[in-house]
Amino acid sequence: MSGVRLDQVAKRFGATAVVHDVSLNVADGELVALLGPSGSGKTTLLRLVAGFEQADHGRIFLDGDDVTTRPALERRCGMVFQHYALFPHMDVAGNVGYGLASERLDRSGVLARVREVLELVDLAGYERRPVTALSGGQQQRVALARALAPRPRVLLLDEPLSNLDPSLRERTRRELRDLVRRIGITTVLVTHEQEEAFELADRIAVLHRGRLEQVGTPQALYASPATPFVAGFVGRTSRLVGRVIDRTPDALVVEASGMRWYATGDATLTGEVTLLVRPEGAALTPDTGAAGRVLRRRFGGAVEYLAVALDSGDELEVVVAPGAAHDGAHVMIRPTGVGAFAFAVEP
């Protein structure tokens, strides 16, 4: 059974279409990240699932129930808001217990459940603290506990880590992943950070201008992007203009910047194409290749990224061992046979 199913869901705000016919299945217990730049419609999609926005057309199913026209308070979605939306006039227990009103629990039953979820997020004993006195990380965990307390059908996370500072964000991200896995709750996460999506999600749905570009595991998105946008947004690429000159059973042979590239892409492509190349798609070579000059270097820990200005006029990013070339050095470049994607030229 599917945890969340979106079927051709669309939403407009006035004249602007923010979500275009999106269909998406989130399996029971799966964590799917909606990834996209700001304005891609990912938060609107989440709010459609929660019921804070009504779809113009299409259907939304939770646990197989059609909830499309159901009001938000009947959908049983646990939501963690970007700025947490903790009730500032209530203490931690007041916030966490808020959603338990409809469960016909007595006072001690409510407190027991509150204590249980607070233990889950490692905040046992914080019941009587005012939420305004908590640190950002603690507030985030209270928001998570509050969303989980009524045992929701799905957990919706709207950029839940964006308010934390970088070091705390990394730790909280791991804790969040472990917790969600442990509970096994179906989860939809909205984020604009690919690293966050990579670490947390079983699958990633990439959104661009309200359209679903591709859904897949992080590895699949990286290795075989379906659109130029996905190639550029998930991982880094350099953009070249090339021409299909030949094809093999599993690749197109594209000539670009004076080199021959084995690129994955639609087998029916002919003529001029856009070639997107990952940093590992090209390497320095002592032999013959395309000549260029190192424009700048970017430190990447165990590796280094060189921006190379090719004699053809194109610019290409190449990953190398640290210290392989200095600024302004003349270098030769050759394709490695991986990490190159051909797409039809966009009109």
Place this chain on the structure above:
Amino acid sequence: MTSTVRRAVPLLLLCGLAWLVVEPLAIVAVEAVRRDGVWTLDAVRAFAVERNEWRAAWNSLWLAVASVVLGTLLGVPLALVTRLADFPGRRIVAAMLALPAVLPPLVGVVAFLFLYGESGVFARAIMSATGSETPPWRFEGAGAVLLIHATTMYVYPYLLVRATLATFDTALLEAATALGAGRWRAMRSIVVPMLRPAIGNGALLIALTSLASFSAPYVFGGGFRVLPTQVISTRLNGDVNVAMVETLVLVALALVALTMASRLGGTGVRGVGRGIAPSPRVERHGWRRTITGVAIAGLTVWLLLPHLALLTVSFVPSGAWTTTALPSAWTSGNYIALIAEPARWRPFGTSLWMAGLAASAAAVIALSVALAARDARSRTSRWLEAAIALPWAVPGTAYAIALATMFSVSQPFAGRFILIGTLWLLPLAYLVRGLPIVGRSMITAVRTLDPALDEAATSLGAGAWRRFATVTLPLLVPALAGAVALAFVTGLGDFMTSVILYTYDTRPVSLEILGAIRQGDLGVAAAYGVVITLISSVAFGLAERGRRSA
């Protein structure tokens, strides 16, 4: 809530407000050109040919302009000095300077009477020094009114400029300095433009208050007539239609002031960074620091003298302070009289229940309007906002006349009932005057509520009523309490509406103060004033706390 109900509620509220705040004014406009069921321009003609009418209108106008100029010249520098300069007792002085905001208009006027009046402290001091039997001056006329205006209304620009400076980003001044701007250039090019909205709004408040000002011209005007006092005397003379024309002219002047201010003030400049209050610049030279301190202290004492006079008189037995500069006997009898004599405390009770009822009703209406007008972009919201703010711009005298007119006939289909002469007209008038105070504050408070809180409660299964009772209302309570306190105080100290609409049973405390003065019970009048001022101070304190926690 179904979507039909959701759409209907704002419209119903709009109709209610139209009945309460717009229809009375519309009826005044009609009655100005209608006599005994016949359309006629007689009243307009009578107004147009009468020199006294033009003089009253002109007096109102120049008095407003002069009050704005003097009030701003007093208020803005005081705000700058008390915020940006350091001198001994800075905080106390800053708080004391805000005192006139707490004083109900009539009490303020009475305080001036005790200080500068013919039998006031100054006159007595001169009489006892020179041995003269006659007072050295008569404190009345345009000069007296203007003095009262300037020395009480400076608080508007003072408070607004101080509030702006409190959130002023000092990094802007540092940036200007780093770019080579000297102290004066930084002041002129950075501080003044940022303060423009505060100064503009302060000027508008002075202009509207001055145009509506009734107590000062009524008590000290002598032969100096302004429109609000002219309206009353015309009405007492029986020229009801001419009084309507005068009322309309008064409303028109107020609306012109409002329009001009919104043009001049503009939307203003907003800081883009975080507001960091400037730390006071420390005057290094000891003598400079002392001179600033002494000058400000002197000015403060001068501005506060009327309050001191009020306090002093409240402790002097009536009739015991006639010729000496300082009182020769002291008593707490005036306060005891307020409690012991039923005729003395009854007006208090009357004012308390009327102001309390009006403030509570204003709270319910304002809260409903604010929730209905939550979406600032919708047209209904804008109409609701405008309707609830209207009584703020219209002088109280005009509303009193309008309500008296509207509720003097029985036409249930037009929403007109006979309320004149009943207990209910005065509380209704207080309600109309209190609506913009609570309404504007509630609209802001509701719009600054994070909508995610409501959504969070929804996602946790809370229905509309539970969300309102457990999330929205508790978060609005501080702001609501503050605004209601202000509305309550406005009703409690009201004079200009009361003097037109009171009945024997609804004789409020302000009329009792005036009555006590006329009977020579100056001590009792002062004691009333002090008690009202204390209640007002508590209410303002509450309001301030509400504003801060909101």
